[in-house]
Amino acid sequence: MQIEALGLGKRFGRDWIFRDLTYTFLSGTATALLGPNGAGKSTLLQVLAAYTLPNAGELKFSLGSRSVSADDVAGHLTLCAPYLELIEELTLREQLHFHTRFRPLRAGLSAAQLIDIMQLRTAQHKLIRDFSSGMKQRVKLGLALYTDAPLLFLDEPTTNLDRAGVAWYHEHVAATTNGRTVLVSSNVEEEYAFCQASLHVTDFAVRR
Numbered sequence: 001m002q003i004e005a006l007g008l009g010k011r012f013g014r015d016w017i018f019r020d021l022t023y024t025f026l027s028g029t030a031t032a033l034l035g036p037n038g039a040g041k042s043t044l045l046q047v048l049a050a051y052t053l054p055n056a057g058e059l060k061f062s063l064g065s066r067s068v069s070a071d072d073v074a075g076h077l078t079l080c081a082p083y084l085e086l087i088e089e090l091t092l093r094e095q096l097h098f099h100t101r102f103r104p105l106r107a108g109l110s111a112a113q114l115i116d117i118m119q120l121r122t123a124q125h126k127l128i129r130d131f132s133s134g135m136k137q138r139v140k141l142g143l144a145l146y147t148d149a150p151l152l153f154l155d156e157p158t159t160n161l162d163r164a165g166v167a168w169y170h171e172h173v174a175a176t177t178n179g180r181t182v183l184v185s186s187n188v189e190e191e192y193a194f195c196q197a198s199l200h201v202t203d204f205a206v207r208r
């Protein structure tokens with residue numbers, strides 16, 4: 001899926017976070033959204049996901065030659081972000097079954113196989129509430145990477161992961177990002193090193 005931002009701007013109250021952002025996120029390309037803490041990376045990601053409305057400019061989404069309305073973007077998008085919560089009252093197995101009622105996994109992949117990919121088979125009947133923060137992050141990433149969707153957004157994807165978890169992230173990003181439009185919001189180089197393009201949010205910051 002291609003995303004075209006034309007003169008995009010977002011403000012909270014009187015404060016513009018970014019303004020006059022014109023950029024095309026090409027289909028099949030991974031792009032890093034970069035900038036220091038508070039620069040507006042997560043805000044931009046949420047605007048590009050059509051979760052949050054911009055205050056200026058417009059967004060055009062297209063799949064091949066077909067345009068996609070902002071209302072339909074959610075069905076083409078899979079996201080891993082610190083502000084997205086798992087359902088704590090479910091076991092991992094139940095979480096996977098709940099998820100796959102609404103969103104299909106990549107072709108041929110079963111919920112049981114995804115649990116194995118997450119290396120969480122021994123925890124599959126445990127409540128998510130009782131998972132460690134690193135285990136939860138692995139679940140969130142596994143669901144995002146292995147859901148069948150052309151758009152993949154990753155916000156601070158290695159949050160809470162140990163060295164083995166970061167290696168797992170690299171392995172499964174390599175296995176799942178080919179041909180997808182990927183956006184990675186980050187300021188940790190090893191999270192976004194695989195990206196072919198980068199956009200610095202501060203280039204669109206409003207000087208005060």
Ligand SMILES: Nc1ncnc2c1ncn2[C@@H]1O[C@H](COP(=O)(O)OP(=O)(O)OP(=O)(O)O)[C@@H](O)[C@H]1O
Binds near residue numbers: 017
């Ligand atoms: N809902 C909101 N209401 C008001 N201000 C907000 C809101 N969401 C974000 N902001 C402000 O927008 C600015 C950008 O925040 P954002 O979370 O997008 O930055 P970031 O680059 O992702 O930061 P970090 O690297 O720390 O995650 C910050 O000043 C933040 O306080």
